[in-house]
Structures are given as structure tokens and as C-alpha cells.
Amino acid sequence: MNTNERSSMKSKKGLLTRLAMLSILAFQVMTGQLYAQKAPVGNDSSTPLHLLTPDYPTPYGVPDAVAVKATLDRVLTYLDATTPPTLENKRSKQPIDGLDAIDAQTQLVRGDFRLASYEWGVTYSAMLRAGVITGDQAYTHYVTKRLDFLSTIAPGFDALLKKETANVDPQMRQILRPHALDDAGAVCAAMIRTALLTDRKSQYAWLIDNYMDFILTKEYRLADGQFARNRPFINTVWLDDMYMSLPALVEYARYTGDPRYVDQAARQVLLFKEKMFVPSKGLFRHGWVQDMDPHPAFFWGRANGWAILTLSDVLDVLPAQHPDRPAILQLFRTHAEALAALQGGFGFWHQLLDKPDSYLETSCTAIYTYCMAP
Incomplete structure (x- = not known):
């Protein structure tokens, strides 16, 4: 290695050393700034503990x-x-x-x-x-x-x-x-x-x-009268179809004054519960196929949103003296309790409710908030 090469290498090493030192210094400065930004603005000597703002990533408040x-x-x-x-x-x-x-x-x-x-x-x-x-x-x-x-x-x-x-x-x-x-x-x-x-x-x-x-007359049904589809498999029940049918039924009862449509909606709720509600989880499975055994159980956030929104809408119209109201109200409460326990730390729920590594999902979060709000 000649003199010029040695000189060039020393120069490069010196440059790298200076860059490394600058990087360390910059990191220390940033760390100090972040620490200063996060430093509490008060303590128990200046503000009662219950009035201090918690350092949460989500700004909770009214x-x-x-x-x-x-x-x-x-x-x-x-x-x-x-x-x-x-x-x-x-x-x-x-x-x-x-x-x-x-x-x-x-x-x-x-x-x-x-x-x-x-x-x-x-x-x-x-x-x-x-x-x-x-x-x-x-x-x-x-x-x-x-x-x-x-x-x-x-x-x-x-x-x-x-x-x-x-x-x-x-x-x-x-x-x-x-x-x-x-x-x-x-x-x-x-x-x-x-x-x-x-x-x-x-x-x-x-x-x-x-x-x-x-x-009422054209949508496919199972032998027991349950609304169903023939996709992706024959005789499949989609949880989505609770919302895509039952609020219309109870509103049609208000529209026509005919209580038979309320009765039909209440019966459908109990059919959905029978096939799709998983008591051990307090949640609804996303789909049910008649010929599958066992039935897969994936707890999709938005599908459970359609379910609890349907229960909320049906209960808004279902008369207080209707014989199925106690069972439907209890189903709503059980479902709401299970959902509340699965809310993430950022206030959102996950795409797969019992899988916290799945992404945070906005539509089910909005639906649950609406249904549970006082």
C-alpha cells in the first residue's frame, strides 16, 4: 500500500469516526428532547394525583x-x-x-x-x-x-x-x-x-x-326458515344477513302495523343464535355451513358488529311484552359484555376479535360504540 493509499484510508477512517460521534451526539440530543417533552408537567406536590393527565398513547377524555x-x-x-x-x-x-x-x-x-x-x-x-x-x-x-x-x-x-x-x-x-x-x-x-x-x-x-x-318471498332459506345462501357452499348462513334482513322486518312491522313481521324477526334472531352464537366466547361465528362438522368458528369483528347492531335495532322495536324479548335482551347483554372485554388499549377492536395480532378495525369499533353508548 503506497503513501497516498494510506493517507486516503486514514482520511476515510477519520470521517467515519466523526460521523459516528455526530450520530451518537444527535441521538443523545434527541433522547434528551424526547425526555424533556415527556417530562410530567406536574406532580403530587403541585396537582392531586387523580387530576394528573395519564401518559397514554390514546388521549382519553370526555x-x-x-x-x-x-x-x-x-x-x-x-x-x-x-x-x-x-x-x-x-x-x-x-x-x-x-x-x-x-x-x-x-x-x-x-x-x-x-x-x-x-x-x-x-x-x-x-x-x-x-x-x-x-x-x-x-x-x-x-x-x-x-x-x-x-x-x-x-x-x-x-x-x-x-x-x-x-x-x-x-x-x-x-x-x-x-x-x-x-x-x-x-x-x-x-x-x-x-x-x-x-x-x-x-x-x-x-x-x-x-x-x-x-x-319475504324470494331469499333462500333453510328447512327451518333460516335466511341462508348457497355460497360459498350449499346451505350457508352468513352472520352479515342478520343485519341485511331483520332491521327491515321490524321496521316493516312499524310501517304496516302488522306484528307478524316482528314475530318473524324475533324467530330469526333465535335461529341465528342457535347456529352461530358460541357461548364459551360470548361471540358469534362469522359463518355456518349445514354439512360441516365441526363448524369453523372465526370471530370476525365486523360480522359481530352486524349482529349486535341487529339486536339493538330489533330491541328498539320489539314490544316489552313480546315473549322472545327476555331471551333477545339477554343475548344482547352477554354479547356486549364479551365484546367489552376484548377492546384494545387504543380504544379499537381487532379484525379478529380474539386475535390481538390482527389489525385494529374501524367499522366494528364504530358499531360497538354506537350499540353500547348510554
Whole structure:
């Protein structure tokens, strides 16, 4: 190794040494800053222990009504802008006005979310509730603007479906010719609630009856009358279908004044419990297949959300003297107690409820909070 090479190597070693020292110094400075940031602002000498703020990663505290309303308003503003109740030509994208202009090239304008998915059925019910609780009719108007629109255009698309089906907007076909409880139940329940709250029974009657005809007479059932599907296996019960059917049934009882629909809903709850509730866990399995033995048991967060939300909705309507109310109320309490014990340290629940290494899941957290809130 010549003199120049030795000199170059010494220079590199010196540079690396200085960089290492700078890194250690920087780390020490950062550590000191973090320690200073986390240092308690008070102690027992200056503040009673019960008044000191705990150093938790989640800022626990009493929710502020003004802040919650501000967040809701932001959500409403966003959704109002991104779910337009309008029609367009699917090729030219030109707007279409009037029922007479509806043809095979007419479709709903594609916003960020579909206007009649089961997710939007839940959203409509939530908006109605927000309107009642806050007294702000903007939330209610969001719902009525869209459901009025759908009820107005439905006859035009129905006439089109009777002539041809190949080119009809699939989003409208889903509304008018449901193929699964996902297509019908949540939106129907929201539509009934809106009709009763805003005096729109006659306006929404055709769509409500169309949805309920599918739920009551066309949806597949097991021999005992349990709502079921033939996917992914023959005679499969999905926990999701509790919410995709039973709130609509109890709301239809309010809508028609016929208690038979409440009785049907209560019977379905007990059938779901018989097949899907696991007493040792206090939770519902996500699915049940008639020909499987043993039955797999995976405790999916959102599916259990649909279950407890269904129980909550059914109990809201079920008469105090109904013979099945005590059993359903006890099921709700048992389920809620088991769920409360599984809440994570950040306030959320996990995607698989009994698997803390699964990710934190927002939708089930929102549902549980709604159902358990006083």
C-alpha cells in the first residue's frame, strides 16, 4: 500500500469516526428532547394525583359535543359533494333530466359511493339519527334528497327492465331486482325509517314493497326458515344477513302495523343464535355451513358488529311484552359484555376479535360504540 493509499484510508477512517460521534451526539440530543417533552408537567406536590393527565398513547377524555358535530359536518359536506343524485348518459356523460329521457344508455352518475349499497343503507340510517339528535335538518335532507331521487326514477328503469336487461344500469338493476339480502335489507330499513320520520310513506311505497317482497318471498332459506345462501357452499348462513334482513322486518312491522313481521324477526334472531352464537366466547361465528362438522368458528369483528347492531335495532322495536324479548335482551347483554372485554388499549377492536395480532378495525369499533353508548 503506497503513501497516498494510506493517507486516503486514514482520511476515510477519520470521517467515519466523526460521523459516528455526530450520530451518537444527535441521538443523545434527541433522547434528551424526547425526555424533556415527556417530562410530567406536574406532580403530587403541585396537582392531586387523580387530576394528573395519564401518559397514554390514546388521549382519553370526555367527547366534546361541539367537536363531534364539527367532524360530522365535515363528513356530511364531503358525502354531499361525492354522492350526487343525478343521471347521465353512460357514453357522452351528458346529464339527463326527466323520466322520458331514460333509456338503455342512462345511468346513475358514478360518485365515490353507490347510492343504494348496503353500506349506504347504514349511512342513511346514521344520517337520520344524526338529524334527530343534533336537530340539524341538513343530515335528514341528505337522505331525503337521494331517496326521493331514487323513488322518482325507479318507475322509468323498471319499465326499461321489463323490455330489456342486458344494458340497464347495474346499480339500478340491483335496486329493482335484488339478488341477495345485501341488495335489499339495509336500504329498505333506512327507506322505511325515512318514510315514517318525514311522512313519505306513499312516495316510497313501491320501492319498500319491492324490497320486502324479495326478503319475504324470494331469499333462500333453510328447512327451518333460516335466511341462508348457497355460497360459498350449499346451505350457508352468513352472520352479515342478520343485519341485511331483520332491521327491515321490524321496521316493516312499524310501517304496516302488522306484528307478524316482528314475530318473524324475533324467530330469526333465535335461529341465528342457535347456529352461530358460541357461548364459551360470548361471540358469534362469522359463518355456518349445514354439512360441516365441526363448524369453523372465526370471530370476525365486523360480522359481530352486524349482529349486535341487529339486536339493538330489533330491541328498539320489539314490544316489552313480546315473549322472545327476555331471551333477545339477554343475548344482547352477554354479547356486549364479551365484546367489552376484548377492546384494545387504543380504544379499537381487532379484525379478529380474539386475535390481538390482527389489525385494529374501524367499522366494528364504530358499531360497538354506537350499540353500547348510554
